[in-house]
Structures are given as C-alpha cells and as structure tokens.
Amino acid sequence: MDWKIELVPVPVSDVDAAKNFYVNQVGFADDFDQRVNEDLRFVQLTPPGSACSVVIGEGTTDMVPGSQRIQIVVPNAAGARQHLLNAGVETSEVTPLDWGTFVYFSDPDGNQWSLQELPAVTES
Incomplete structure (x- = not known):
C-alpha cells in the first residue's frame, strides 16, 4: 500500500503577500485559490516537479505563522540558490554536509525552507 504526502500547511499572516512570494519569487505553481466561505480561503501551491x-x-491551520519547517530535494543546490537570488529571495550560502548540500531560505513570515541536493551515490 502506498502512502503519499500530498498537502502540507504553511501558516502565513498575509495570504496575498505569501502567495506572491511563493509564486512570483520562489516559482511555485498557483494551483488553486478559492474562498470557500467567510472563514476559509484555500490556496494550493506546488513546487516545480513536486x-x-x-x-x-x-482557516487552513492553527499553526502560528513562521513556525513551519519544510525540506525539499533539488537536483542542484547552487542552481536553486541562484534562482532564488535572481528573484530577490535572501538565502544562505551553499552548505556542503556529508548527507547532502543545502541552501536555506525563509518566507516573509519566517517559515523555514531547506533545499537539499542529495549526495552522489558511489558504487562499491
């Protein structure tokens, strides 16, 4: 039986500003934006290739804005960093570790994102 994670809440204080950041700067797809009722606006965004x-x-989560931590695997950490820098997103430097190469950034609320380039697989 497959179990697939399909949707992760990201708590934000300003939905329109966050949507602009994720779509126009980070490059997520704008999949869906619907006000369901007075208390619920549902905005679904997808990272490229995810x-x-x-x-x-x-009304999508009770989490405090800025409290989410998410990790994404990317094919090239330096390339992902350059994409973000070109779009005006502040990032960390590229950080090589034994378990991958990382770049970090935060959204306007402080939700933290880790971009991981997996280490090369060596054949024995």
Whole structure:
C-alpha cells in the first residue's frame, strides 16, 4: 500500500503577500485559490516537479505563522540558490554536509525552507 504526502500547511499572516512570494519569487505553481466561505480561503501551491503541494490561506491551520519547517530535494543546490537570488529571495550560502548540500531560505513570515541536493551515490 502506498502512502503519499500530498498537502502540507504553511501558516502565513498575509495570504496575498505569501502567495506572491511563493509564486512570483520562489516559482511555485498557483494551483488553486478559492474562498470557500467567510472563514476559509484555500490556496494550493506546488513546487516545480513536486508531487506534494502546500496550502496557505485563512482557516487552513492553527499553526502560528513562521513556525513551519519544510525540506525539499533539488537536483542542484547552487542552481536553486541562484534562482532564488535572481528573484530577490535572501538565502544562505551553499552548505556542503556529508548527507547532502543545502541552501536555506525563509518566507516573509519566517517559515523555514531547506533545499537539499542529495549526495552522489558511489558504487562499491
């Protein structure tokens, strides 16, 4: 039986500003934006190539804005960093570790993202 994570909530204080950041700067796809009722606005965004999306909005989570930590695997950490820098997103330097190469950034609320380039597999 397959178990697939499909949607992760990201708590934000300003839905429109967060949507602009994720879509126009980071490069996520704008999948869905619907006000379901007075208390619920559901905005689904998907990182390029990902089978898992994030949801921001009103009434989508009880988490405090800025409290989420998410890790994404990317094919090239330096390339992902350059993409973010070109779009005006502040990032960390590229950080090589034994278990991968990392770049870190935060959204306007302080939700933290880790981008991991997996280490090369060596054949024995």
